[in-house]
C-alpha cells in the first residue's frame with residue numbers, strides 16, 4: 001500500500017480543515033461584534049451561528065481522527081482495522097483516509113445501539 005500517498009492526503013485534509021476552522025472562528029468573532037437591532041436579523045444570525053458551530057464540531061472531530069491516522073502511519077499501523085486487525089481496503093482509504101475500521105466492522109459498529 002502506498003502509505004506516502006495517504007499521508008499526503010491526510011496532511012492536505014488537515015490543512016484544509018485548519019483553514020476552515022480559522023475562517024469560521026473569525027466569522028463568529030465578527031458576528032459577536034455586530035450590533036443587532038432587528039429581531040428578525042437576530043434569529044437568522046442565530047441559525048447561521050448554529051450551523052457554523054455544527055460544521056465546526058464536525059471538522060474538529062475529523063481533525064482528531066486525522067491526527068490519529070497520522071500517528072498510526074508513524075507507528076506503522078496505518079490501514080489496519082481496529083476491530084478485526086485485517087487490512088482496510090485501499091479503495092476505502094481513498095474515500096476516507098482516516099478510516100479506523102474495515103467495511104464489515106464499520107457496519108457492525110454503526111448497527112450497535114449507542115450506550
Ligand SMILES: [Zn+2]
Pocket residue numbers: 081082083084085086101102103104105106
Ligand atoms: Zn475489521
